[in-house]
Amino acid sequence: MNIQDSKSLQALLDHRPVITIVPHTSPDGDAIGSTLGLYHFLKNQGHDVQVIAPTDFPDFLKWMPAADQILIYPNGESKAQQRIAASSLIFTLDFNNLLRAKPLTALLEQSQADFVMVDHHQQPDTYAKITYSDDKASSTCELIYKVITALSSEQAINQEIATCLYTGIMTDTGGFRFSMTSPETHRIVATLLEKGANCTEIASEVLDSYSIDRLLLLGHVLNDLTYLPQHHTAYMYISSKTLKQFNFRKGDTEGFVNYGLRIKEAELAAIFIENEEDKLIKISFRSKTNLDVNLLARTYFNGGGHINAAGGSSHTSLEDTVKYFLEVLPQFLSRPDAYHSNPIL
Ligand code: 5GP
Ligand code: MN
Numbered sequence: 001m002n003i004q005d006s007k008s009l010q011a012l013l014d015h016r017p018v019i020t021i022v023p024h025t026s027p028d029g030d031a032i033g034s035t036l037g038l039y040h041f042l043k044n045q046g047h048d049v050q051v052i053a054p055t056d057f058p059d060f061l062k063w064m065p066a067a068d069q070i071l072i073y074p075n076g077e078s079k080a081q082q083r084i085a086a087s088s089l090i091f092t093l094d095f096n097n098l099l100r101a102k103p104l105t106a107l108l109e110q111s112q113a114d115f116v117m118v119d120h121h122q123q124p125d126t127y128a129k130i131t132y133s134d135d136k137a138s139s140t141c142e143l144i145y146k147v148i149t150a151l152s153s154e155q156a157i158n159q160e161i162a163t164c165l166y167t168g169i170m171t172d173t174g175g176f177r178f179s180m181t182s183p184e185t186h187r188i189v190a191t192l193l194e195k196g197a198n199c200t201e202i203a204s205e206v207l208d209s210y211s212i213d214r215l216l217l218l219g220h221v222l223n224d225l226t227y228l229p230q231h232h233t234a235y236m237y238i239s240s241k242t243l244k245q246f247n248f249r250k251g252d253t254e255g256f257v258n259y260g261l262r263i264k265e266a267e268l269a270a271i272f273i274e275n276e277e278d279k280l281i282k283i284s285f286r287s288k289t290n291l292d293v294n295l296l297a298r299t300y301f302n303g304g305g306h307i308n309a310a311g312g313s314s315h316t317s318l319e320d321t322v323k324y325f326l327e328v329l330p331q332f333l334s335r336p337d338a339y340h341s342n343p344i345l
Helices: 003-014 029-044 077-086 105-110 140-151 159-172 183-194 199-207 212-223 240-245 256-262 293-300 318-333
Strands: 018-023 048-053 089-093 114-119 130-133 226-228 233-238 268-275 280-287 309-314
Touching: 003 114, 003 130, 003 140, 018 029, 018 077, 029 048, 029 089, 029 140, 029 159, 048 077, 077 105, 114 140, 140 159, 140 183, 159 183, 159 199, 212 233, 212 240, 212 256, 233 256, 233 318, 240 268, 256 268, 256 280, 268 318, 280 293, 280 318, 293 309, 293 318, 309 318
Parallel strands: 018 048, 018 089, 089 114, 114 130, 233 268
Antiparallel strands: 226 233, 268 280, 280 309
């Protein structure tokens, strides 16, 4: 965070605003880690602060310090509406466009509060008074670390903050593997460990906490994986019937898409998941090298994300969505810009 932005942010905080922090819909480890990391920091500074999540989040994140203080919008709509209306400062973390905060989008658009965006997705929207966006950052948690140290100092990072920020960096870098994992990321992680983040406990809570149903669902999905050698592409799909069969709980399919990239020659992995409640097909893409799945998601599936991890959705059937994917895949791969021009190796 540059000096001008940290001064502007400090000036906003000096007015002792009513603060709300919002992660994106279906919050992941980075979204919950960054919102709770910032929450603890602001709380420790004596601020009036509340996290409101647009939708619920997985059980494997519910152990995080103060996760039980998060107001989940569908569980308290009128309370959340009142809080947003009363807020004079709203942080939006880990997303670049208010459409990514459904079903809170309209409430946020109507708000008179000053907005601060902290995010690492490409093409940030312009709704915020302060936009701290860096698409080269590994995670929003890494950026929140920089916000906290810019506003205060390393001294302000306590064990709770360290635990939250470590969790988000660990999950958004796929365990310190993805291409945005930099020397700087590791320096920050080293500090977080010094401040008391316990890497063994965190990994165990987040990664080794499957239910038996979840593990069997993974086995079922992998059993039906299709690999297209001519396109270096692996894809999987899950129908709502299968989800029911394995007693699906939120977060159960998190990370499944990555298994497609375990194939040595695979460059692209996709998963299509039928969401009966929202009446859509949720799609996740992952890639190796500089194959730009953000472009794929944006161009054909109403979505977005990063070069190596993106998502989108479709309003046709599961079968038709997969069919459409197989149609557009060769088109996409033959585009001159399918491979990002700045390879991050
Ligand atoms: P995931 O596949 O884990 O849901 O998401 C991977 C990345 O793509 C995340 O950074 C997420 O923010 C982004 N993403 C996922 N779904 C969508 C979507 O529907 N729209 C946009 N703009 N981004 C998405
Ligand atoms: Mn993130």
